Amino acid sequence: MRAWPDGSVAGMSSPARSGTRSARGRRGVRPSGDDREGAILATAERLLGERSISEISTDDLARGAGISRPTFYFYFPSKDAVLLALLDRVVAEADAALDRVPDDMASDPPRYWRRCIAAFHETFSAHRPVALACAAARVTNAEVRELWARVMSSWTLLVAEAIECERRRGAAPPGLAARDLAVVLNSMNERVLHATFAQDGPAVAEADVVDVLLTVWLNAIYQTTTPPGDADSPQATPDSS
Amino acid sequence: MRAWPDGSVAGMSSPARSGTRSARGRRGVRPSGDDREGAILATAERLLGERSISEISTDDLARGAGISRPTFYFYFPSKDAVLLALLDRVVAEADAALDRVPDDMASDPPRYWRRCIAAFHETFSAHRPVALACAAARVTNAEVRELWARVMSSWTLLVAEAIECERRRGAAPPGLAARDLAVVLNSMNERVLHATFAQDGPAVAEADVVDVLLTVWLNAIYQTTTPPGDADSPQATPDSS
């Protein structure tokens, strides 16, 4: 007879796993496979709040989920795969938060960009341990690295298109290739948010970080922190309050 | 009888190591301790060009230096300590390169900032494998993390002071706290250079990276890419060519 230390988490099986387990609905005396998988993910997220990924063994994850180490490998091929599944969920959440930002860039650019930056800040702030662990795993694990690279590329593309849009509108001056600008601004956010969350090296106070980043974004894109919105005529100098 | 695969590197014993070996000058039939230490460092730098630090074992380092694994521990307490010694050398080189930048910020600000950014780019570019390995080791090793944090803090302080100087001169407008601005700009450079060197995710082409970074720096600090130099009067609009 065994104990089941970790309760299941509510649903949401990882979309990354090519699930062999098809239909749910089984309810036996022992927890179902989905419960186990959820328990492993929950254990991982919990333990990541206490110590770094390299200090967590597959044994820790297995015991935390109430199973033996070999059984862990029935659900995930490795420790990194757990992290990958967690990252998937966080990335999906960030994308969803970004989707919820109203698409009204032209009417008030600073407000728009601020909401975008804040969306990332809030999402990753809510999953700080996972974000930090993934940044750590990226250096050793190719899959994590590639997933993150893909995600950053897609966000970079979005930003580059927005910048070009602002240039066509006459709100932003021509300058660097929009993609290059998008790359460095996204990179800046990534590193600065990481440093702020990890308290690693020189960092900006958490309360200020979104505004500091926003200011640099606006200056880099518009050469001013008060770019013209809809009401202003194109090419206008930004001195209307 | 043994072979000594790796020749010694020219002098420069790591300043980080609290050397118990005091006087040199011994020349026996077998290589001296300094030769060994140099051979280990040289082997590490060479192997880092081929694979990542996590794929290099202490055995690899020992064999590369022509010694057994236990003997490795006579010279360094761990694999990470070797990396720390390599990082020490690169940081010293970067500081030296920064010192060689002429202190003429006021006469031509873009040229000054460009030289600073290029100094880092060139130094880390010349030691790409070490730079990447240290970035990787930082996430697991507290000593590497602290050394890097200290280094970044000192560079941030330098930048913050330069920004305040430009503001007093009237060349740069007031705005964000100079330290916050310095932190995010330095963070941007760190992440962007890393991505460029590692070809990791969306990156800027190596040939363009210094100019792209410079442009963002100038816009963030001056709100223009053509800030006034000595000749221009303070507060002047920058339309003189």
Next chain:
DNA sequence: CACGGTATCGACAGCCTGTCGAGTCAGTCA
């Protein structure tokens, strides 16, 4: 009730790290 897929674990092999104690060697000093 037999069967097959799901789920579980003990035991093993293999890799890596770091340590211990024994041993070698060159120079020193009485």
Next chain:
DNA sequence: TGACTGACTCGACAGGCTGTCGATACCGTG
């Protein structure tokens, strides 16, 4: 010259971690 010292070297060991294999238990279904 012969004992001594300190620098240097390594075989062998202990312990931790990962991933796999084969045997086994459970459960719904035909």
